[in-house]
Amino acid sequence: MRVLHVILFGVGGVGRALVRQMVEHRSLHALRYGLTLPIVALCDRDGAVVDETGIDDEALLQLVDFKAQGGRLANHPLGGPQGDPAGIVDIAGRDGTVVVDCTASEATVPALLLALERGYKIVLANKKPLTVDQEVYDRLAAAGATAGEEGGPAHPLTHHLGMSRWETTVGAGLPVIATLNRLVASGDEVSRIAGTFSGTLGYVMTGLQEGRRFSEIVREAHRLGYTEPDPRDDLGGIDVARKALILARGLGWRLDLADVQVTGLYPPEMDSLSVQEFLDALPQLDETFQRQVAEAAAQGQVLRYAATVEGQQCRVGPTLVSADSPLGRLRGTDNLVEFHTRWYHPNPLVIQGRGAGVDATAAGVLSDIVELAFTG
């Protein structure tokens, strides 16, 4: 049996779904791949449950239920305070360990870098570590992929050939990063990546195209729980900007989050309002969007909230696309990404499908883990 020990940071929606899927598929992984994936540590914000022989499945399922009900691992009978990241990372203390980051926080960066020093593998569902300093990105990307016999530092583009994976940071389980990596590895020239990476914003743009009022769509989406509690967290576009930056860095470009030009779906002066004030003030934006959509339609175009990675620049915001292009034909909440390259021209290579959801994301994380179990 091949064994890869798992240290999991983050027991929110994705982390919980991952634990459930790992338990559900234990026998499948053993049968198909001869692979065992013991979870040796489960960590939330400040607590942890550790067992270097692997937490048993019954306890794992109880722990994720406990977390789902709002519990803190520090207060669970099996758990305790997390303490120093080194304490957690050193639990495994041997080869064959992967640190999986399903948080949405920068706080895991020290633990991740420490894990790299130990020679562990890394899987990220968390965009933050990849979108802070370029230097952190470079270290995560080069994990274990030393170029050549002298053991010199690897080129950041080697990441998918090394010991780290982060497929689910863009488009959840969709194979966006894997596709980008294949194009880059072949030497194909990627001239433009354009995509929609927010189901919520896809819902808004589809609604606008159908002639509905912006205020009405956003209020409905908020009421139905399709948006974050503060809908500006979606409408501002910063989450999409992080995804664009990850794609650009995947092309080998060196730039920071501040270099991404982000245009939100509301003017900055509305940032100072309370959530309720913001919702109440939305109708003042209706006319502008109505006019933009009508102008686009008159030219055979539609408005999408897109990320565009092109010419060493990243732009995120409302974007005019041909109604007859893959992005233009898209409806609803699916993500869609077009890769325009030397060989995919004039028609792009297109990936489309659900780009969010805890189960699809967790499944993508699990694919990354299985792949790394057979790497190195």
Place this chain on the structure above:
Amino acid sequence: MRVLHVILFGVGGVGRALVRQMVEHRSLHALRYGLTLPIVALCDRDGAVVDETGIDDEALLQLVDFKAQGGRLANHPLGGPQGDPAGIVDIAGRDGTVVVDCTASEATVPALLLALERGYKIVLANKKPLTVDQEVYDRLAAAGATAGEEGGPAHPLTHHLGMSRWETTVGAGLPVIATLNRLVASGDEVSRIAGTFSGTLGYVMTGLQEGRRFSEIVREAHRLGYTEPDPRDDLGGIDVARKALILARGLGWRLDLADVQVTGLYPPEMDSLSVQEFLDALPQLDETFQRQVAEAAAQGQVLRYAATVEGQQCRVGPTLVSADSPLGRLRGTDNLVEFHTRWYHPNPLVIQGRGAGVDATAAGVLSDIVELAFTG
């Protein structure tokens, strides 16, 4: 520098494009990946050029030009007769070798199996070895991916984690097999794969949808060189059937090419005609297609030449799909594949783009080679 020696079978369109891309991107692969890919043998049907230190780039480019002009390697000053496959496979005679099959023939199977015995890696652009005996498929799939410490035989589903790759056998450079493998590895349940895998047949079906006559479309496609010299080689669907079989086997199903239900775009009795007689007789099929397309449209459906992998069965032929589905919205020669799974439901995961062409295919082969250079 990491070194992977390349033995290339097949110097037709894809093989020639691969050699040109490898030469063009040598410095890129060295810079980004610290990787050198010397070509130690170039083989056509019965001849070969071998140089265990790597054929130099100038000679490689001359050789592919010579092949493009219809030359045979056996007659080239640098070449000679190929002889026994063992003679070729043993050229490298060391670790770090990949055998790349860009032929369209079953004749490479003995060399491939011999290469596996030597512990070499394998990249196939050739569907034939994967669609003959299940046993050959199993051996190719399990290459180097022994499950567990006892070194027992690997499960055929481990292939993408082992020493063989064949991404370009379905959809050319599109990441179809890689996506399937990721879904399978995560334990997601794939309930249906439906796709169009022939640009020629896509052209025909789009033409029918636009109200053109079947005979007119096929004759035009034949005249423009969009079809094989005998258009029945496309219209019969057998090439699509091979792709469906590769997808089904990728799900772990055990079945043979004879188990794929293939419905061609012409009745079997037209197989006895000459090419000219066949082209002359085409109008007799016009009315049937016209009626089928009209009946489909009346129900909000369109006719696609699709492969469907579902419920342990593979079907290939004219298929009714909703006009509002990804396959239904497809126009022209692009390939498109829908993966319907537990997590991609009701909307499938979709991959779309050029599914043929020597350059896109060669680039996909090169991605496979780079990936394998970092595996094992």
